[in-house]
Structure formats: structure tokens, C-alpha cells
Amino acid sequence: MFYGAGDRSNPHPRRAGANMRTAEYLDREVETASLKLVQRLQEARLAKQLDYLFARSLFYQEKFQAARIRRKDYRRLGDLARFPFTTKEELRESQAACPPLGKHVAAHIDDIIRVHSSTGTTGKPSFVGLTRRDAKVWTRLTARSFYTQGLRKPDIVIHAAGLTLFVAGLSSKDAIESVGAMFVPIGTGASEKALMAIQLLRATAMHCTPSYATYFADWIRREAGLEPRELGLKKLFCGAEPGAGIPAVRARLQQDWGARVTEGLGNADMAPIIFSECPDQSGMHFNGQEFVRVEIIDPESGEVLPIEAGATGELVYTSLERECVPLLRFRTRDRVAVLGTSCSCGRTSFKLRCIGRTDDMLIVLGVNVFPSAVKEIVSSFHPRTTGEIQVVLDEPGPKVVPPLKVVAEYATGCSDLPALKDEIERKIKATLSVSASVDLVPAGTLPRYEMKGQLVKKAYEDIVAKTK
Ligand SMILES: [Zn+2]
Known part of the structure; x- marks a missing residue:
């Protein structure tokens, strides 16, 4: 059925609601x-x-x-x-x-x-x-x-x-x-x-x-x-x-x-x-x-959560x-947030956003942090930043001893760097509830990726490689 x-077989909407744009x-x-x-x-x-x-x-x-x-x-x-x-x-x-x-x-x-x-x-x-x-x-x-x-x-x-x-x-x-x-x-x-x-x-x-x-x-x-x-x-x-x-x-x-x-x-x-x-x-x-x-579940308890705006969990x-x-009930390790259950387009299915993958998640003093959330904060300072970041891990995760080390690029022409660093660190603290130490580097310093981006740098691997 x-x-x-x-769409072409039925060009007439059944009931075009006022907001069905x-x-x-x-x-x-x-x-x-x-x-x-x-x-x-x-x-x-x-x-x-x-x-x-x-x-x-x-x-x-x-x-x-x-x-x-x-x-x-x-x-x-x-x-x-x-x-x-x-x-x-x-x-x-x-x-x-x-x-x-x-x-x-x-x-x-x-x-x-x-x-x-x-x-x-x-x-x-x-x-x-x-x-x-x-x-x-x-x-x-x-x-x-x-x-x-x-x-x-x-x-x-x-x-x-x-x-x-x-x-x-x-x-x-x-x-x-x-x-x-x-x-x-x-x-x-x-x-x-x-x-x-x-x-x-x-x-x-x-x-x-x-x-x-x-x-x-x-x-x-x-x-x-x-x-x-x-x-x-x-x-x-x-x-x-x-x-x-x-x-x-x-x-x-x-x-x-x-x-x-x-x-x-x-x-x-x-x-x-x-x-x-x-x-x-x-x-x-x-x-x-x-x-x-x-289903959206609590990743720790496995309990099924109601799909409603504001719910977050694993898909x-x-x-x-x-x-x-x-x-059957395949755990994706994708962490998502439900954004809504209705839309101006007339589709009735719920809407979500992916926050990150469990595999990427870091834990700073018991607080879960996704590197993509750090990117989101640094990106919000554009045009003073380029939006490119890397979270640097000195030891294997997911547990991180604070402060969380973040390398972020400032945009060409951006002057007052100490102020920018301070503002980013404060916004990370206010938004994610973790202390971060931001290291600002010139635009174009961090690697660019043609496939998926890498937001985490495993610095501990370099240390191991160097001592070999
Ligand atoms: Zn829609």
C-alpha cells in the first residue's frame, strides 16, 4: 500500500494545513x-x-x-x-x-x-x-x-x-x-x-x-x-x-x-x-x-525512553x-537528541540530531563530553575562529583528567587572542560543565580531512611512537 x-501518483494534499508550507x-x-x-x-x-x-x-x-x-x-x-x-x-x-x-x-x-x-x-x-x-x-x-x-x-x-x-x-x-x-x-x-x-x-x-x-x-x-x-x-x-x-x-x-x-x-x-x-x-x-x-534508550540502563522533544539517548x-x-534491537552507539515531533513541512515523524558516538565520548570528572560539542562551541566564535579544533588526549580515554586540552584555530586577522582564549574557555565551562585549556593556533595549522574529520588527537600514541 x-x-x-x-508523490506524482497523488499530487493533491489530503488536507493542506495552514502551516503546511x-x-x-x-x-x-x-x-x-x-x-x-x-x-x-x-x-x-x-x-x-x-x-x-x-x-x-x-x-x-x-x-x-x-x-x-x-x-x-x-x-x-x-x-x-x-x-x-x-x-x-x-x-x-x-x-x-x-x-x-x-x-x-x-x-x-x-x-x-x-x-x-x-x-x-x-x-x-x-x-x-x-x-x-x-x-x-x-x-x-x-x-x-x-x-x-x-x-x-x-x-x-x-x-x-x-x-x-x-x-x-x-x-x-x-x-x-x-x-x-x-x-x-x-x-x-x-x-x-x-x-x-x-x-x-x-x-x-x-x-x-x-x-x-x-x-x-x-x-x-x-x-x-x-x-x-x-x-x-x-x-x-x-x-x-x-x-x-x-x-x-x-x-x-x-x-x-x-x-x-x-x-x-x-x-x-x-x-x-x-x-x-x-x-x-x-x-x-x-x-x-x-x-x-x-528505540531511544538510556545507554547505561538500557531502558527505553519516550520519544519526545528533549529526550537524549542511544539510537x-x-x-x-x-x-x-x-x-533486532541493534545498538548503534549513536547518541541523539530528539528535537521535535511536528514540523512545518507536514511530515509527522519525529526529528533528531546526532550529538556524537559513544566511541568518541570523553568523561571529565564524571561529565560526558562529545568532541563535536566542543567544535560547536568553538565554531560559534566564527569569524574570530575557523571552527577547526582538536581535543588532545595525553592518555587513552574515555576518562580525561581536567582541564580538557583543546587546540583551536583563530582566523587570520583576529587580534586580541588572550581575550578569545578566555571567552572560549568560559563558554565551554558554562555549556559543558568542564574546565578546558584552549591553545590557539593560526588558521590552517590543524589537519583537514577529505573523509570524516578527526576531532581527537591521541597524543599518547605519538609519545609511544617516539620512544620506540
Ligand atoms: Zn520537516
């Missing part, structure tokens, strides 16, 4: 459905997904047995909380114990049409397989996310992000093409090619990480002597790391590129893009109504329609 019911959706019915309707749909889909897990997944059969949970324990959506979580470590162990794809793969290998991978901390790829049906779901979910961000058929999109094994590579191609827009596969580390393509094809949009959008703007000024905003891009679709949702970073990118900047959020083990911002730019809408069940995903890698 919902699947494939595109831009009534344009890829899947109007599901994107504007009531919470109750979405829950009913998810409840039924989850029942089917559980039937499949109990019948097909050796990984979950063993897990459910260990947890003494039976199929009949699920009747309503709320019963999901009785089931055990799944962690990334378990998937890695499963793949190592049962190569090539792991015990958690529930489809026959002959039915798998593609594999992607994410590179873990160990450097070994963690594979994610797709059946034809899975690929179709990813395409629709990704297309809906891009469409929410404002992608339309006439767009010419420069894909300046990972293209090969990266989950949001070929899936973005499929999604962008499915909307009828033009996909230009540039990949990473190819700024010359990207600039040429933007100019020759008169591109209207670019898909990349916010780090790359920042890096590429500097590169264009330096290498081509051009102003990025003269190139005519209208839309920047950012993702793969927090950044584009930080107000000061977004303002800077929009200024640099003369384009609207929106961000998306996905997960290598669930789907390439699951949340994305509409042109209202007030947080990322949940776009996976019939494909993914989302947990359950697939509702997946054949190859069906995952």
Missing part, C-alpha cells in the same frame, strides 16, 4: 500518517520479521534461547523491549565464527546480490549483504531521505563521498537515479574531477561529508582561485558524521557554497540513510516508517523487512 506510492513528499501517505497508523503498521511488520528470525536466523535462535524468550512473547509493539539487544561486537564475532558473512545472515548465499562493508576498529571489514528485496528497500528509504532534503528530478548530483564498499555509495546511486535525478560518481580524493564535473555539467547538488564540504571550499579558493558560491550549487546533502547540523558549521557552509545545507543519518549495519532534514532544517526526520523500528534499530541481515 505505502510502498512505491509516489511545502507539501512535497516522495511517499505522502506514510510520511504524513498519524503516529497511531505508523505504529500499527510497524507492529504487524515486526510480527512477520520475528517469524522470519525464529525460522531462519541461527544467530537469533541461539540468542532467544539463551534469553528464554519465545515467539509468543511478542504480541504488541511494546513487547519488543523484552527482547535482547544486538551489538556490533556480536556481529563481528558471528562473522569470525562463521565466515564469510556470519551466523546472523538469514538468506541463502545464492540470494545475496551485493555486499557492502564497514571497517571496524580492528581494520577487518564487517560485511553487510543484500538480497534483491533488501536492495529495493534501501533504495526506497534512501530516496525518501534525499527527497526530504529537497532532491528532485532535475538535479545533477555530484557524489563526492565513498563509492565502493561504503554503504552510502552505490545505494545513493540507486536512490538518486530512482528519483530521476542525475548521479555523478566522483568518489573521494578527487577534488579536481569534482570541480570539473560541477562546472561542465552545471551540477545543482553535492553529496559529501561536512568535513569534505569545508575542505573542498578551501581547496577551490586555493587551487582554482574561485569562490565556491560562484559554482552554482543549490543543495548540499551532508552526512556520515555530525557537523552539518551544528548551527555555526551549517551557517559557514551555506555562506561558502551559497547552497542550502541539510544532513542525513544512517548506519552501516541497518541502512545507508534513515533520518534526514527537510528544508526547515530543524533536525532530521525519521524516514523509515515501514522499514525500521527506532537502537530493529529491521522490519529484511532478508539477509535482519537485526
Whole structure:
């Protein structure tokens, strides 16, 4: 019913409310459905997904047995909380114990049409397989996310992000093409090619990480002597790391590129893009109504939190329609904050922002600090700062002995540096409740990244390297 019911098949909004500014959706019915309707749909889909897990997944059969949970324990959506979580470590162990794809793969290998991978901390790829049906779901979910961000058929999109094994590579191609827009596969580390393509094809949009959008703007000024905003891009679709949702970073990118900047959020083990911002730019809408069940949990206790404005916690995903890698209550380690449950665009799904990843989190005298929050504060001092920062760790985290050491770049021409240092330190203390010691360095001192940015410098590794 919902699947494939595109905007074009139903050009008339059912009820255009007074504040329904831009009534344009890829899947109007599901994107504007009531919470109750979405829950009913998810409840039924989850029942089917559980039937499949109990019948097909050796990984979950063993897990459910260990947890003494039976199929009949699920009747309503709320019963999901009785089931055990799944962690990334378990998937890695499963793949190592049962190569090539792991015990958690529930489809026959002959039915798998593609594999992607994410590179873990160990450097070994963690594979994610797709059946034809899975690929179709990813395409629709990704297309809906891009469409929410404002992608339309006439767009010419420069894909300046990972293209090969990266989950949001070929899936973005499929999604962008499915909307009828033009996909230009540039990949990473190819700024010359990207600039040429933007100019020759008169591109209207670019898909990349916010780090790359920042890096590429500097590169264009330096290498081509051009102003990025003269190139005519209208839309920047950012993702793969927090950044584009930080107000000061977004303002800077929009200024640099003369384009609207929106961000998306996905997960290598669930789907390439699951949340994305509409042109209202007030947080990322949940776009996976019939494909993914989302829970937000207290990361310490595992307790499920109500999804309401102001809630913060860890994102947990359950697939509702997946054949190859069906995952139940998968802990993403992404820390998010719910920003709202209604929107001027008319979408009824909740909106959130990603604060950071648990893996990046630091603890200063019991206070949790995400490096992206430090970046947000330093960025707010633009134009006196460039917004580039690094948190320096002298010892392995997450515990940090205060003060938190922060290196931040001041902008060229900024004079009174002692005052700037003092103001930043005070704002960090006031906002994050931790003492910081800020070391100001000239613009261009810190490394720039073409893929994801690195906000933490592990100085202790350099010390170890030097003594070897
Ligand atoms: Zn919206």
C-alpha cells in the first residue's frame, strides 16, 4: 500500500494545513500518517520479521534461547523491549565464527546480490549483504531521505563521498537515479574531477561529508582561485558524521557554497540513510516508517525512553523487512537528541540530531563530553575562529583528567587572542560543565580531512611512537 506510492501518483494534499508550507513528499501517505497508523503498521511488520528470525536466523535462535524468550512473547509493539539487544561486537564475532558473512545472515548465499562493508576498529571489514528485496528497500528509504532534503528530478548530483564498499555509495546511486535525478560518481580524493564535473555539467547538488564540504571550499579558493558560491550549487546533502547540523558549521557552509545545507543519518549495519532534514532544517526526520523500528534508550540502563522533544539517548534499530541481515534491537552507539515531533513541512515523524558516538565520548570528572560539542562551541566564535579544533588526549580515554586540552584555530586577522582564549574557555565551562585549556593556533595549522574529520588527537600514541 505505502510502498512505491509516489508523490506524482497523488499530487493533491489530503488536507493542506495552514502551516503546511511545502507539501512535497516522495511517499505522502506514510510520511504524513498519524503516529497511531505508523505504529500499527510497524507492529504487524515486526510480527512477520520475528517469524522470519525464529525460522531462519541461527544467530537469533541461539540468542532467544539463551534469553528464554519465545515467539509468543511478542504480541504488541511494546513487547519488543523484552527482547535482547544486538551489538556490533556480536556481529563481528558471528562473522569470525562463521565466515564469510556470519551466523546472523538469514538468506541463502545464492540470494545475496551485493555486499557492502564497514571497517571496524580492528581494520577487518564487517560485511553487510543484500538480497534483491533488501536492495529495493534501501533504495526506497534512501530516496525518501534525499527527497526530504529537497532532491528532485532535475538535479545533477555530484557524489563526492565513498563509492565502493561504503554503504552510502552505490545505494545513493540507486536512490538518486530512482528519483530521476542525475548521479555523478566522483568518489573521494578527487577534488579536481569534482570541480570539473560541477562546472561542465552545471551540477545543482553535492553529496559529501561536512568535513569534505569545508575542505573542498578551501581547496577551490586555493587551487582554482574561485569562490565556491560562484559554482552554482543549490543543495548540499551532508552526512556520515555530525557537523552539518551544528548551527555555526551549517551557517559557514551555506555562506561558502551559497547552497542550502541539510544532513542525513544512517548506519552501516541497518541502512545507508534513515533520518534526514527537510528544508526547515530543524533536525532530521525519521524516514523509515515501514522499514525500521527506532528505540531511544538510556545507554547505561538500557531502558527505553519516550520519544519526545528533549529526550537524549542511544539510537537502537530493529529491521522490519529484511532478508539477509535482519537485526533486532541493534545498538548503534549513536547518541541523539530528539528535537521535535511536528514540523512545518507536514511530515509527522519525529526529528533528531546526532550529538556524537559513544566511541568518541570523553568523561571529565564524571561529565560526558562529545568532541563535536566542543567544535560547536568553538565554531560559534566564527569569524574570530575557523571552527577547526582538536581535543588532545595525553592518555587513552574515555576518562580525561581536567582541564580538557583543546587546540583551536583563530582566523587570520583576529587580534586580541588572550581575550578569545578566555571567552572560549568560559563558554565551554558554562555549556559543558568542564574546565578546558584552549591553545590557539593560526588558521590552517590543524589537519583537514577529505573523509570524516578527526576531532581527537591521541597524543599518547605519538609519545609511544617516539620512544620506540
Ligand atoms: Zn520537516
